Structure formats: structure tokens, C-alpha cells
Amino acid sequence: MKFLAVCSTGLGSSFITQLNVEKALRELGVQGIETDHSDLGSVSQGDADVIVVGRDIAEAASGLGDVIVLDSLIDMKEITQKVSSALERHGITVPEKEQKQ
């Protein structure tokens, strides 16, 4: 399974988002999940199981499949919660879910 963080330039906001998704995955005790970041222009549907974006490009990313929209890219509580739900949507067990929610 793969999470792909996306922003317009693909090197600032999306990179920070990817690093925070990785942190959330560690906190949730989930292993073996792939993460990456990219720019909006080079992503197409099917590149990842879950696309993670900030609210400002939510509309532009809406055709990319399962999209997580974040209000803040640095709010670990929000990120962890939304990553956890996405994992469950994709049938992945989240070991540390109880402590985090």
C-alpha cells in the first residue's frame, strides 16, 4: 500500500506532509507502507492507494482516487487520525489505534 503526498511544486508542502504521514504510521505501529511525495502535474490516478493533500489543492486532486484532505499539514493529531481511517478503508489493521483516538 502506498500514500502519496501531493502539492503544487512537489518539494515543500508535500515533503513535509510525507514526513508527517511516516511519523503517523510509526505512531500507529503500522509497517510496510510505502510513502512518497510529488507535484500535482505529474500524478495520475493509480499512482498510489491514497493521495494526501492540503485543503487548497483538494479540488485539483479530487480526480485522483482516494484522497485525504488535511486542514493543516503539521497537525499530527489530524494526520494520524486521517491516516488511520485510510488504512482501515484499505483493510489494514492499525495496532495502536486505541491509544490514538
Place this chain on the structure above:
Amino acid sequence: MLNQFFTNGTMLYSRSVTGWEEAVDLVTQPLLSRETIRPQYVDAIKKSISSPGGTYIDLGYGIALAHARPEMGVVKTSLAVLHVSQPFLLADSPEHRITTLFCLAAESNERHLELMKELASLLSDARWRQQLESVSNEEELRCVFTGEEDNS
């Protein structure tokens, strides 16, 4: 790692600015004078912010990370930050009130990995953000980034 980037003169404090464009001018100044970016990089950032969806650099909690692509005029990977007490509106949008504006200049997509790791970890720390919010001069801002006690 961050200390290497945040040297004297790259951490700026201003009580207020006239708007987001002045904030961009201020935060890019140290990088221009060190010649780690070319003037066109400043224009690229402004153009990016004012384009549709350009406020995506707002990370939340009043913190924004201004940047453009490496080929838009980055000479050397570098970083600067401006903190203001009075929020300004990014792209004049009331939904994007900003008090801390970083300017990131990255030479390539990969070279700034360590820098971004440290920055992401600081910015995602709620207690650290609280310290940042209370900063009211350059010395305090420096202490927030270096982790030193403020002796002034």
C-alpha cells in the same frame, strides 16, 4: 542541521508588515544578499502565491513555507524565516492568516531531505509552536530555533 542554515541574519522579526508581498520581500532578502537565490526566485514565489491554489504553502497554525522550483533561481540550498506579531494575509486571503513565513530554496528535490526532516519535526511539535507564537524579537526567535535559553 537547522543551525547550519539558520545563521545570523536569516532569522528575522518584524512587529508587522504591510502585506504578504512585503513579507516575501523581507524573508528573501537574506538569501539574496548571500546570493543563494537569484532575484527571479523572489518573483517566482510571488507568482506562485498569487496563482489559484497558491496558498497551499500555508501549513496551518499561521506557518507558511514559501518556495518555488529549483530551476527558478536557486543557487544554493538555503533557508530563512520571518516572524511577525501581527498576522498578514497570504494572497490577501482571510482564510490564510500567517505569522511565520519560511523561505526555502532547494537545489534539487532530494538534497534537502535532512533539512526538511528537521523542519517537519519542529513544526509538528505543538509545544514548539507555542514557543514560536510568543516570540517578540529576533533574539527570542533565534532561541526558538537553536533551542538555547534566552539570556537577554
